Amino acid sequence: MIRPVPLHGDMKAASRLDIQGAFRFGKPLFSWVRRAAAAGLRDSLDFAFPRSCLICGEGFGEGRWLCPACWRRVLESAEPAMHRDAEDFPYLAGEQYFDGLAACWEFNPDLEQIIHRIxxxxxxKLGRHLGGLAGRIFREAEISVARPDAVVPVPLHPVRRRERGYNQSERIAEGFAGIYGLPVRGDLIDRRRATKTQTGLTGEERQVNVSGAFRVRRPEAVRGLSLLVVDDVVTTGATLNACARALKEAGAGSVTGFALARPVLRKAGGPE
Ligand SMILES: [Zn+2]
Incomplete structure (x- = not known):
């Protein structure tokens, strides 16, 4: 996926072109435009020059990414919570390796839209902003995040990171950690194999899919540490659990997971 491109001079002019029209004659003006158009350039341009709210499309005078009304709705829908018991994760197959799992929102259409953009x-930058917002919400709600020694973003496989240009979990982790003055350690754990997307898999399949996907680089660097592992969303907990397992097996003292959004938990049945 393309990163936002800083636009100057001719590039600004190019951004005003009808992107489809620019290729009608098979001669793109800039090769980056062609690559970017394929990857959704319009989103990137909207990011470089935000003109309207990502959720409702209203033009706005102040505020970034969302209009004031949509920001208010996002804030009001926050339900910061820290879950510690297995029964809070009815979809997690197998043994639980994390000591707690915190999330700031239940999935709702606004959050899905924002996380998709991130x-x-x-x-x-929206990822960093949301991470910081979640940190402030947790602090104001006085929910302890276990006083970690460091915040660890769930790593992307290097190939996917190259495609995307950044690791969204790292941006979220930076925002969150900044509120508490904690260090972000992206160097502790690697994703050693690319995993299939978890979408559409059952809890058990997700567990198998990510099992063994993570490797602690130097076990002596995590021994005895209390760590907060950050992902963008938690669905079944399989990814955070696999990270926690690798860190615990390498000697970490405690591992807590954190995600922006968690599923809507229904006590009796499960997701509908
Ligand atoms: Zn709006």
């Missing part, structure tokens, strides 16, 4: 539209 992951697939190059809006890495």
């Amino acid at each position: 992951k697939y539209s190059g809006m890495e």
Whole structure:
């Protein structure tokens, strides 16, 4: 996915062109435009020059990414919570390796839209902003995040990171950690194999899919540490659990997971 491109001079002019029209004659003006158009350039341009709210499309005078009304709705829908018991994760197959799992929102259409932009539209600064917002919400709600020694973003496989240009979980982790003055350690753990997307897999399949996907680089660097592992969303907990397992097996003292959004938990049945 393309990163937001700083636009200057001729590039600004190019951004005003009808992107489709520019290729009608098979001669793109700039090769980056062609690449970017394929990857959703319009989103990137909207990011470089935000003109309207990502959620409702209203033009806005102040505020970034969302109009004041949509920001208010996002804030009001926050439900910061820290879950510690297995029964809070009815979809997690197998043993639980994390000591707690915190999330700031339950999935709702606004959050889905924002997280999609963070992951697939190059809006890495929006990721940092949401991470910071979540940190402030947790602090104001006086929910302890276990006083970690460091915040660890769930790593992307290097190939996917290259495609995307950044790791969205790292941006979220930076925002969150900044509120508490904690260090972000992206160097502790690697994703050693590319995993299939978790979308559409059952809890058990997700567990198998990510099992063994993570490797602690130097076990002596995590021994005895209390760590907060950050992902963009938690669905079944399989990814955070696999990270926690690798860190625990390398000697970490405690591992807590954190994500912006968690599924809507229904006590009796499960997701509908
Ligand atoms: Zn709006």
